[in-house]
Amino acid sequence: MDTREHILALQTRMAQSIVGQQEIIERLLMGLLANGNLLIEGLPGLAKTRAIKALAKNMDSAFSRIQFTPDLLPSDITGSEVYHQSAQGSEFTFDKGPIFANIVLADEINRAPAKVQSALLEAMEERQVTVAGKTHPMEPLFMVLATQNPVEQEGTYPLPEAQLDRFLMHVTIDYPSVEDEVKVIELVRKEEQLSQDIQQQKRADEQATRTPQDVIFAARKEIAMVAVDSSISRYIADIVYATRTPEKYDEQLASWISIGVSPRASIAFDKCSRVNAWLNGRDHVLPEDVRAVAVNVLSHRLALSYQAQGEGLDAKAVISRIIELVAIP
Structure with missing residues (x-):
């Protein structure tokens, strides 16, 4: 097995416990392979x-969950x-x-408030933590997977733009279809019906089939x-430039965008496009690889104007318009 x-076997194992959310499984793997x-x-x-637990469960990795509170x-x-x-003396450790x-x-x-959110910045960007002057x-x-509820406002603190820009991709999850909802009900019912012995055997089987970390590092080398x-x-x-100078492409587009994206978007585009090509069995990137990741790469970095919000437009609609306007090579 190459x-x-x-990696595809890991994706299949994850899909066994997640129904109707194929995109999040693909994006989780993409973030893992792109080291973002x-x-x-x-x-x-x-x-x-x-979905995040399914990724950790099927890998040979240490997993931790931080429940953010005010x-x-x-x-x-x-x-x-x-x-x-101790008997040998006392010290700070x-x-x-x-x-x-x-x-x-x-x-x-x-x-969580901004001070706590910013505690993640050094770890996410520099892959290190400094405490009491020691690094x-x-x-x-190492990978941070952050979740948030888009509609609840009470007791929440919006993420600052500086931190949003440090996320490789923004993944939005929608409701499953009716057919998938039925499968979810049947899956949970089946899990409840399994006896304790079967559950223990299932955990032993999962332990035996976990993906080693060396496979991830080997995949990253191939993707590079x-x-x-x-x-x-x-x-x-050109796509990134269109978010910064939309008036050169379309007058209506210019009225929708307040602030364009940073160079981190270009870097994320390059990484994610290469991962998408590799997952599809190609050794080169095509324009469709770029378009496939455009919404996830740009949506959290793009600042929409009040006019766009007033017209009921979201980042996905604006990005789709940008993709239409930028010429394909």
Whole structure:
């Protein structure tokens, strides 16, 4: 079994416990292979947390969940220096917080104040945490998966633009279809009907089939070698440029966009396009790979104007218009 087959097998195992949310499974794998962090947004009960747990459960990795609340402190995430006494003497030692894991679920990240949210910034960007003047590196395999509820406003703190820009992709989860809803009911019922012995055997089987971390690192090496033609790089740059100077493309588009995206969007485009091409069995990027990830790469970085909001437009509609206007190489 080659590296890509290992990854596709991981995707299949994840899909066995997630019904009707194929996109989030694909995007979770894409973020993992691109070595990036994801912001997952959706109403309660749409399998955000379940999908993330399915990824961690099927990998040989350490998983931690941080439930964000208004009274959370930065040290609750990063850890802190603690005074320990022993027969040999006394000293301050660093007790690691839950951020020190391979896959970190930051659940309802918008429920914590800005100071706590910013505690994630260094870990997400620099892959290290500094406490009491000492730097503590993260694990080589490290990924933050943050969730938030898009409609609840009471007791929430919107993420600042500086932190939003550090997420590789923004994934929005919608309601499943009626057919998928039936499958969800049957899946949960089946899980409840399994006896304890069968559950234990199932956990043992999952442990035996977990994807090793070496497979992820091998996949990243292969993805790094995926060819990107100069015309594709220009296509990515043109899309990003269109968000900054929309008046050069369309007068109506200009009225919809308040602030364009940063160069981090171009970098994310390049990474995610290569991952999408690799997952589809190609060693080169096509324009459809760029378009496939456009909404996830741009939606959380694009600032819409009041006019766009007044017209009931969301980022997805604006991005679709940009894709229509920018010439395909």
